[in-house]
Amino acid sequence: MTHATNRKIQNAWAFYDWANSVYPLVISTAIFPIYFNAVTTSEENGVVSDTVSFMGMTLVNTQLYSYVIAASLLVVMVLSPILSGAADYAGKKKFFLQFFCYIGALACGGMFFFNTDHLELSMLAAFLASIGYWSSIVFYNAYLPEIAAPEDHDSLSAKGFSWGYIGSVLLLIINLVMIQLIDESLTKWSFVMVAIWWAGFAQITFRRLPTNPYNRKPEGQIWSHGLKELRKVFFQIRSIVPLRRYLFAFFVFSMAVQTIMLMAQFFGMKEVHVVTDATGAGYAMYPPLVSQHTGLATGELIIAIILVQLIAVPGAWLFSRGSGKFGNIKMIGIALLCWIGACLYAYFAVDTPNEFFITAGLIGFMMGGTQSLSRSTYSKMLPETHDHTSFFSFYDVLEKLGIVIGMISFGYIEGLTGSMRNSVLSLIVFFGVGLILLFFIPKSKPSLQ
Numbered sequence: 001m002t003h004a005t006n007r008k009i010q011n012a013w014a015f016y017d018w019a020n021s022v023y024p025l026v027i028s029t030a031i032f033p034i035y036f037n038a039v040t041t042s043e044e045n046g047v048v049s050d051t052v053s054f055m056g057m058t059l060v061n062t063q064l065y066s067y068v069i070a071a072s073l074l075v076v077m078v079l080s081p082i083l084s085g086a087a088d089y090a091g092k093k094k095f096f097l098q099f100f101c102y103i104g105a106l107a108c109g110g111m112f113f114f115n116t117d118h119l120e121l122s123m124l125a126a127f128l129a130s131i132g133y134w135s136s137i138v139f140y141n142a143y144l145p146e147i148a149a150p151e152d153h154d155s156l157s158a159k160g161f162s163w164g165y166i167g168s169v170l171l172l173i174i175n176l177v178m179i180q181l182i183d184e185s186l187t188k189w190s191f192v193m194v195a196i197w198w199a200g201f202a203q204i205t206f207r208r209l210p211t212n213p214y215n216r217k218p219e220g221q222i223w224s225h226g227l228k229e230l231r232k233v234f235f236q237i238r239s240i241v242p243l244r245r246y247l248f249a250f251f252v253f254s255m256a257v258q259t260i261m262l263m264a265q266f267f268g269m270k271e272v273h274v275v276t277d278a279t280g281a282g283y284a285m286y287p288p289l290v291s292q293h294t295g296l297a298t299g300e301l302i303i304a305i306i307l308v309q310l311i312a313v314p315g316a317w318l319f320s321r322g323s324g325k326f327g328n329i330k331m332i333g334i335a336l337l338c339w340i341g342a343c344l345y346a347y348f349a350v351d352t353p354n355e356f357f358i359t360a361g362l363i364g365f366m367m368g369g370t371q372s373l374s375r376s377t378y379s380k381m382l383p384e385t386h387d388h389t390s391f392f393s394f395y396d397v398l399e400k401l402g403i404v405i406g407m408i409s410f411g412y413i414e415g416l417t418g419s420m421r422n423s424v425l426s427l428i429v430f431f432g433v434g435l436i437l438l439f440f441i442p443k444s445k446p447s448l449q
Contacts, residue, residue: 018166030301034269062411101202
C-alpha cells in the first residue's frame with residue numbers, strides 16, 4: 001500500500017490539525033487576546049486607556065499585538081524557504097515539523113508568565129509561539145501531495161481543518177469550564193494546556209508520517225544544496241502560468257482572510273455596543289473596568305468564537321463537495337464574494353451582539369471553505385515533483401507576507417482613524433483584487449476550474 005492510499009497515514013496527518021489548531025483558537029483568537037486586552041487596558045479617574053509603553057513607544061494595545069504578530073511572520077518568511085530547500089534535499093521534512101511544533105508549544109507554555117511590568121519579554125513568548133506554529137505548517141502542508149492522490153486532496157484537506165476546528169473547540173470549552181466555574185486565576189493555565197495538547201497529540205502524527213519518503217541521501221553541505229533546490233522550484237513556478245497566477249491571487253486575498261481571523265475578536269471588544277451592570281457582568285476572566293463600555297462581554301465573545309469554529313466544519317465540507325461539482329477556482333471566487341458581503345455588513349450594520357453573531361457565522365462558514373480549498377487547490381496544481389516542501393514554502397511565504405501587510409494595514413488604519421470599522425472596510429480592496437485575479441488563471445485541469 002502506497003502512502004497515497006494509506007488511510008492510517010492520511011488520518012495521522014489530518015490529526016496534526018487537531019493538535020495544533022488549539023494555538024490559533026485559544027492563543028490567537030479566544031482566551032489570550034481577551035486576557036491581553038484586559039491586562040493592557042487601564043482606568044484612571046474614570047478614563048479608560050488602551051495604550052501601552054513598548055520599547056520606548058506608546059502604542060494602542062491592539063496595534064502592538066498586530067505589529068508583534070507581523071514581525072513573527074517576517075521571521076517565518078525568511079526562515080521557511082531556506083529550511084524547506086534543506087528539508088527537501090536531505091529528507092528532513094519531519095524533523096523540522098517536530099522542531100517547530102515543540103518551539104511553538106514551549107512558547108505557549110511560557111505565556112503563563114505574561115506580565116505587563118515586563119511587556120517586552122512577555123510579548124517575546126507570543127512572538128516565538130507564532131513562529132513555531134506558522135513554521136510547522138509549512139512542513140505539515142507539504143505532506144499533502146505525498147500521502148494522497150490529487151482527487152483526494154480537497155476531502156483530506158477539509159478533514160484536517162474540520163478535525164482542527166472540533167479539537168480546538170473541545171479544549172476551549174475545557175478552559176472555559178476551568179476559568180469560569182472553578183477560578184478566574186486559572187486563566188494562565190490555559191496557555192500551559194495548549195502547550196501540552198499541541199505537543200502531546202502531535203505524537204500521533206509523528207508516529208505514522210514517513211520520515212524520508214523519497215529516501216534522500218544528502219551529500220555535502222545541505223544548506224547550499226537546499227538553496228539550489230529552492231532556486232530550481234522558483235523557476236518551475238515561474239514557468240507554470242496557472243500556478244504562478246493562482247499564487248498571486250492567493251497572496252492578495254490572504255491579506256484579508258487571515259487578518260479578519262486574527263482581529264475579529266478585537267472588533268467585538270471595541271466596536272460592539274453593550275451595557276453591563278455595575279458589577280461588570282460577563283467579564284469572567286478579569287476584573288471589570290467600567291459599568292458602561294463599548295465591547296462584547298467575555299461570555300458573548302466566546303460564544304461568537306465557538307460559533308465561528310463550529311460553522312467552519314460544514315463550511316469546509318460543503319466547499320469541498322462544491323469543488324467537485326463546480327471546480328476549485330469558482331468555489332474560491334464564491335467565497336470571496338461572501339467575504340466582501342461580510343465586511344460590508346460589519347462596517348455598516350454591526351452594532352449589537354446579535355449582529356456580531358450573524359457576522360461571526362458568516363466568517364466561520366467562509367473561513368472553513370476558504371482555508372481548506374486554498375491549500376488543496378495549490379496542492380492539485382503542483383507538477384510531478386519530490387520537492388513538495390520547497391513548493392509549499394512559496395505558498396506559505398506569500399500567505400505570511402499577506403498577513404504581515406494585512407495586519408500592519410489594519411493596525412495603521414485603526415491608529416490613524418481611531419476606528420476598527422475603517423480597517424475592516426479597507427480589507428474589501430484585498431478581497432476584490434483577489435477575486436479579479438482569479439479570472440486570469442488559465443484553464444488547466446478541469447477539476448480546478
